[in-house]
Amino acid sequence: MSERQSNPPDADNWQRRTILVVDDEAGMRSFLSRALEGKVGSVVTADSAEAGAALLEQRHFDLILLDVALPGASGMEWLKALRAAGNPADVILMTAFADMDTAIAALRSGAADFIVKPFRVDQMLNAIRRCFDRTRLTRENYLLRRELDKYTIHKHFIGESEAMKKVMALVARVAPMPSTVLVTGESGTGKEVVARELHRLSGRQGQFVPLNCGAMAPEIIESELFGHAKGAFTGAAGGRHGLFLYADGGTLFLDEISELPLPMQAKLLRVIEDRRIRPLGTEREIAVDVRIVAACNRNLANEVAAGRFRQDLFYRLDVVSVAIPPLRTRPEDIVPLAEHFSEQLSAQLGLPAVPLSPSLIRVLKGYDWPGNARELRNLVERALILGEYPVELLAHQADPAQANLPEEEREDAAMPADDGTLLESVERRHILQVLAAEGGNRVEAARRLGISRRTLDRKCLQWGLRP
Structure with a gap:
């Protein structure tokens, strides 16, 4: 077995991809290693399915180039075993004996593509590109579906107060670091906005993947985070990736982290320490590169003292803490936020903006805003729909x-x-x-x-x- 490492620039970001070549012919392994050198981040070779399986126990591969005719277990047999174990890596089968039955059997076994020997370098590169593009589109579509229920796409911070300027400065300083960040603040203060800004400024190439721990049933949250193999539990008709894999190379935002059940807290702590996950129903571990940003509207130190949150996980999460002040303590941010929400919602709803009069601004600044920026946004949306700011706001001061x-x-x-x-x-x-x-x-x-x-x-x- 051998390994070649390289990190060349690539428009498709292939330098972050890892490929395992399994072929019993030394010449073919050498040929593929040379062809892929300079195009992907890592190429590892093995001469049998058994050797390939040993490598998969040690690390994660994005793609496997697998010969059908191997000593010991054949490529087709190993592919079926991989799929039964829930391994998500794409597999391109290679064979010198091509016929329609073999191709159909390969695709039914879970192969992403099928290529006939001898082949040209460009044929293999095109097959690899199709696999990587399909994986990228799958991730993007999955994340898009998760984001469709969000009415607002947060772009940047809105705020002119000194308190928010300090928050912005801290976020800018912390964002490029790989350290875990804990974002605290009352409900509606914009903790996810801060998390998204941390990701945007981090330079990480992966996705921003949010999860509200309080909105997820305890019995399925492990599968949601780590993924599962087919048959891992009742109703698991097929395997699926977890959010850690979708966030690989990016940021995983765990909102309402205090709602995470204690058993899952222990498993999350292990992942943060080892940077490896184990999908449900499998024995293998997968290396992941994920930056964790957690958020909570409770005092986690008090939750630790009450025995509802693990102390060791708290220390792991609280490497850097970003506290967002409530809106009632920064009235100078109310008008900029209201104008931002008005511009944003006007475009989405196709309705004209409603101007803020001086008297209304005084009322807005005098209000306590228990729901913080979220409550202000709801008020602006209501005003756009009604054509004026609702009079009950004045009536109930x-x-x-x-x-x-x-x-x-x-x-x-x-x-x-x-x-x-x-x-x-x-x-x-x-x-x-x-x-x-x-x-x-x-x-x-x-x-x-x-x-x-x-x-x-x-x-x-x-x-x-x-x-």
């Missing part, structure tokens, strides 16, 4: 928590607390603000408040609010 409550609940919510104490009033006001920011969603509100849904329901019942 005394108690902004009521702005998003259903009409029939507002009168009840305005009643004073039962015992009339200041503490009870403050608690009630804060809970109603968070509930309003979440659009009345009590599950999300309870999660933000750090209390159980049952506790929130009990308090709302005390205040006469119906579910």
